[in-house]
Amino acid sequence: MSDPLIIVGSGMxxxxxxxxxxxxxxxxxxxxxxxxxxxxxxxxLLSTGFAKGTPPERLAMRSPLDVADALQAVVRTxxxxxxxxxxxxxxxxxxxxxxxxxxxxxxxxAPSAPxxxxxxxxxxxxxxxxxxxxxxxxxxLSRHGSAARVAIVGAGLxxxxxxxDLLAGGHRVALVxxxxxxxxxxxxxxxxxxxxxxxxxxxADLRLGRSLEQLHRDDAAVTxxxxxxxxxxxxxxxxxxxxxxxxxxADTAGLTLSDxxxxxxxxLATSRPGIHALGDCACVAGLNAMYVQPLxxxxxxxxxxxxxxxTAVAYGAWPVLVKTPSxxxxxxxxxxxxxxxxxxxxxxxxxxxxxxENGHLLGFALTGACVRRKVELARVAPPLLP
Numbered sequence: 365m366s367d368p369l370i371i372v373g374s375g376m377x378x379x380x381x382x383x384x385x386x387x388x389x390x391x392x393x394x395x396x397x398x399x400x401x402x403x404x405x406x407x408x409l410l411s412t413g414f415a416k417g418t419p420p421e422r423l424a425m426r427s428p429l430d431v432a433d434a435l436q437a438v439v440r441t442x443x444x445x446x447x448x449x450x451x452x453x454x455x456x457x458x459x460x461x462x463x464x465x466x467x468x469x470x471x472x473x474a475p476s477a478p479x480x481x482x483x484x485x486x487x488x489x490x491x492x493x494x495x496x497x498x499x500x501x502x503x504x505l506s507r508h509g510s511a512a513r514v515a516i517v518g519a520g521l522x523x524x525x526x527x528x529d530l531l532a533g534g535h536r537v538a539l540v541x542x543x544x545x546x547x548x549x550x551x552x553x554x555x556x557x558x559x560x561x562x563x564x565x566x567x568a569d570l571r572l573g574r575s576l577e578q579l580h581r582d583d584a585a586v587t588x589x590x591x592x593x594x595x596x597x598x599x600x601x602x603x604x605x606x607x608x609x610x611x612x613x614a615d616t617a618g619l620t621l622s623d624x625x626x627x628x629x630x631x632l633a634t635s636r637p638g639i640h641a642l643g644d645c646a647c648v649a650g651l652n653a654m655y656v657q658p659l660x661x662x663x664x665x666x667x668x669x670x671x672x673x674x675t676a677v678a679y680g681a682w683p684v685l686v687k688t689p690s691x692x693x694x695x696x697x698x699x700x701x702x703x704x705x706x707x708x709x710x711x712x713x714x715x716x717x718x719x720x721e722n723g724h725l726l727g728f729a730l731t732g733a734c735v736r737r738k739v740e741l742a743r744v745a746p747p748l749l750p
Contacts, residue, residue, distance in 0.1 A: 366393065366465055367393075367453070367463040367464050367465040368392075368393035368394055368395045368438070368464060368465060369385070369392060369393065369394050369395070369464065369465055369466050369467075369468070369670065370394075370395045370396075370397060370455065370462070370464040370466075370467050370468070371394065371395070371396045371397070371468045371470055372397050372398075372445055372455075372467070372468070372469050372470060372471055372613065373396075373397075373398060373469065373470030373471045373472055373643070373645075374396050374397075374398035374400070374402050374404075374428075374431075374439070374441075374470075375407060375470065375472050375494065375643065376406075376407055376643070376656065376659055376660075377470035377472065377642045377643025377644070377659050377662070377663060378396055378398070378468070378470035378642075378643070379396070379404055379431065380659065380660060380663040381468060381470065381642055381663040381666055381667055382394055382396060382435050382437060383435065383663075384663050384664050384666075384667030384668075385667045385670060385671060386435050386436070386437075387667075388667055388668070388671040389671045390436070392671070393438075393465075394435065394436075394437040394438070395437065395438040395439075395440065395462075395464075396431075396435075396437055396438070396439045396440070397440045397443050397445060397455075397457075398428075398439070398440070398441055398442075398443065399442065399443065399444050400441070400442070400494055400495070400496045401428065401441055401442070401495065401496055402427075402428030402431065402439055402441035402442075403424040403425075403426065403427060403428060403431075403495055404424065404425050404426035404427075404428075404430070404431050405423045405424050405425055405495050406423070406425070407494070408656065408687070409423055410423070410492055410494075410495070410497075410498050411492075411522070411525035411526050411529050411687055412525075412529055412687055413498065413502075413529070414502075414505070414526075414529045414530050414532070414533035414535070415528075415529045415530075415532035415533045415689075416533075417533065419502065420495060420498055420499040420502055423495060423498065424495060428441050443457060444457070445457055445613055446458065446616075447613070447616040447617075448467070448613060448614075448616050448617035448639070449461075449617075450617040450618065450619075450636040450637075450638070450639060453465070453467070453638060455467075464638075465638070466638050466639075466640070466670060467638060467639045467640070468632075468639075468640045468641070468642055468666070468670075469613065469614055469626060469634075469639065469640070469641045469642070469645060469646075470641075470642045470643045470645065471610040471611075471613060471614075471643075471645045472493075472609075472610055472643055472644045472645055473493075473607035473608055473609050473610060473644035473645060473654060474493065474607065474608055474610050475491035475493050475603060475604075475605070475606070475607060475608075476605060476606050476607060476608040477491075477603050477605055478605055479576065479579075481579065481603075482579065482580070484580065484581045485579050485580065485581050485586050485601070487504075488504070488581075488586045488598075488599070488600050488601060489579065489586070489600075489601045489603060490504065490600065490601070490602050490603070491602070491603050491604070492522075492526065492602065493607070501600070501602070504600055505535070505600065508599045508600065510534050510535075511534055511535060511536055512535050512536070512599045512600060513535070513536045513538075513585075513597065513598045513599045513600070514530055514535050514536065514537050514538075514598060514599065514600050514601070514602055515537075515538045515540060515586070515588050515596055515598035515600075515601045515602070516530075516537060516538070516539050516540065516601075516602045516604055517540050517541070517576050517588075517601065517602070517603050517604060517605060518540075518541055518603065518604035518605040518606065519539055519540075519541035519543060519545075519546040519547065519548070519572060519604075520541075520546075520547060520548075520549060520604065520605075520606060521547065521550070521684075521686060522604040522607075523539060523541065523546075523602075523604035523605075524539075524546050524547055524559065524563070524686065524688055525686065525687045525688060526602060526604060527539050527563055527568055528563065528566065528687070528688040528689060528690050529687070531563070531566045531567050531568060531690070532566075532689065532690075536567070536569075537567065537568045537569065538568070538569040538570075538571060538588075538596055538598065539563065539568050539569070539570050539571065539572070540571045540572075540574055540575075540576055540588065540590065540596070541571075541572055541573075541574070542573065542574065542575045543556075543572060543573070544556075544572055544573045545557055545559070545560055545572065546559045546560050546563065546572070547559060547686065547693065547695075549697070550684065550686070550693075550695040550697055550729060551693070551695060551716070551729045551731075552705040552707070552716045552729060554707055554714060554716070555693075555707075555714050555716050555729050555730075555731050558691060558712050558714060558731045558732065559688065559691045559693060559731065560572065561691075561712075562688070562690045562691030562712070563688075563690060563691070565690070566690045569596075571590060571594075571596070574590045574591060574592060574594075575590065575591040576588055576589075576590060576591075577589045577590060577591050579601065582597065584599075585597045585598060585599060586598050586599070586600070586601055588601065607644065607654060609624065609625035609626065609644060609645045609646075609647070609652065610644075610645050611625060611626055611645060614626045614634070614641065614645070617636055617639060618635075618636065619634045619635050619636055619639065619641075620634065620635040622647055624647040624650075624651075624652040625641070625644075625645050625646050625647035625652045626641040626645055626646050626647060627647050628640065628641050628646050628647065628648050628649070629648075629649060630648065630649050630676035630677055630678075630749075631665075631666075631669055631674060631675070631676055631677070632646065632648065632662060632665065632666045632669070632677065640666060640669075640670075642659075642662050642663060642666055643659050643662065643663075644659070646662070648662065648677060648749065649749060651679070651699070651748065651749055653679060653748055653749075655682065655684055657679070657680070657682040658679045658682065658748065658749075661677055661678065661679060661680075662677050665677035665678075677749070678747065678749055678750060679747055679748035679749035680742075680747045680748065681696060681742045681743075681745040681746060681747050681748065682696070682742070682748065683695060683696040683728075683738045683741075683742055684696065684697070685738075691712065691731060691732065692730075692731065692732060692733075692735045693729070693730070693731055693735070694729070694730045694735045694738045695727075695728070695729040695730070696727045696728050696729075696738075696741070696742065696745055697727050697729075698718040698726035698727030699726070699727075699746075699748065700720075700726060702718035702719055702720060702726050702727070703719060703720050703721045704718075704719055705717065705718055705719075706719055708734075709732075709734055711732070712731060712732040713731065713732035713733040713734045714730070714731045714732065714734055715728065715729075715730050715734045715737055715741075716728060716729040716730070717741075725741065725744055725745050725746075726745070726746065727745060728741045728745065
C-alpha cells in the first residue's frame with residue numbers, strides 16, 4: 365500500500381478536507397493526526413453553548429471512532445507531531461517516523477495572550493479555542509454556580525460573543541479591553557458604541573479603554589488590576605485577546621512563514637513540494653481569513669487538487685455574522701484602508717459603508733435591523749480573493 369495522505373489537525377479545516385476528498389475518492393488512504401480528542405463538532409457553536417446550557421458532550425456530533433468509520437480513515441488522537449522531514453517525506457512522532465505521500469497542515473491558530481499567567485491563578489484562567497477547552501471551562505463554570513463572575517479580557521470577536529453568551533446564561537460578565545469600543549477591527553466607532561451599549565444594557569460591566577496590569581489570587585477569587593489602578597474581582601478569567609497561526613511545526617520543515625501564517629499559493633501549496641496548508645494556519649496569496657466560508661472554500665479547492673484536478677481557491681465577498689443576539693452585527697472588513705466610512709441609519713440600526721476615494725464600496729458593517737442589507741451589499745462588494 366502506498367503512503368497515506370496525512371492531515372495534521374482535526375478541526376473544521378482538517379475534517380472538512382477529509383470529507384471532501386472522500387467524496388471524490390473512496391479509496392485514497394487518509395490519516396488524520398490531532399493533538400486533541402478528535403471529536404467532530406462545530407467550532408462556531410462553542411460561543412453559543414452557555415446561553416443554552418449545552419454540556420460538552422452535546423456539542424460533539426461524532427466520536428473519533430465514528431469519524432474514522434465514516435471516512436474510512438485512520439484517526440490518531442492526542443498525538444503531537446514533533447517535526448517534519450520534507451526531504452524524506454516523514455513525520456517525527458517521538459521515536460516513530462511516519463511516511464506520507466502528501467501532507468496537509470491544518471493546525472489552526474492558538475490563543476495569544478499579551479501576558480504570562482502565574483501558577484497561582486492558572487486554574488482560574490482559561491481560553492476557549494476547541495472542544496477540549498470548552499470542556500475545561502464548562503466544568504469550572506459549573507463549580508461556581510448559576511451566576512459566576514467571569515472577567516473577559518479582550519473585546520474582539522471571541523470576547524464579545526462569549527460575553528453575550530455568558531450573560532444570556534445568567535452569569536455576571538466584566539469585559540476588559542484597551543480599545544474604546546468593542547469589535548474595533550470590524551466596526552467603526554459609531555457601530556462599536558451600539559454594540560457596547562447593547563452589551564451594557566444586557567448586564568456587562570464594560571471596562572473599555574483599560575488594560576490588564578496584573579492577575580493575582582485573592583482567597584477564592586482572582587483579582588484583576590487594571591492600568592488605572594482599579595481592581596476587579598472574578599471567579600474565572602477568560603482570555604480572548606486574539607489568535608496567532610500555529611506555525612511551529614511548519615517551521616521544522618523549512619516552510620516559508622510570516623506573522624500571518626504559512627505562506628501558500630492559490631492552490632494551498634507551501635514552499636516545499638508535497639506539503640499544503642489549510643485554514644487558520646495558512647496565509648493564502650497574502651491573505652489569512654480566519655472565517656468559516658474561506659475555510660470551506662479552501663477545503664473544497666484543495667480536495668479537488670489532491671484528487672487530480674488542480675483548482676485555485678477563490679474567496680467571495682462573505683460577510684462575518686457576529687453571534688451577539690443582544691445586538692445583531694454583520695461585517696465585511698475591507699482589505700484596504702478606506703478613504704471614509706459613510707454612516708447611514710439611526711439609533712441602533714446603522715449601516716457603515718467603507719469607500720475609496722471614488723466612492724466605490726470596499727466593505728461594510730451593519731447593526732440592528734440593518735443586518736438585513738448584508739446580501740444586497742455583498743453583491744456589490746469586491747471579493748476577498750478574486
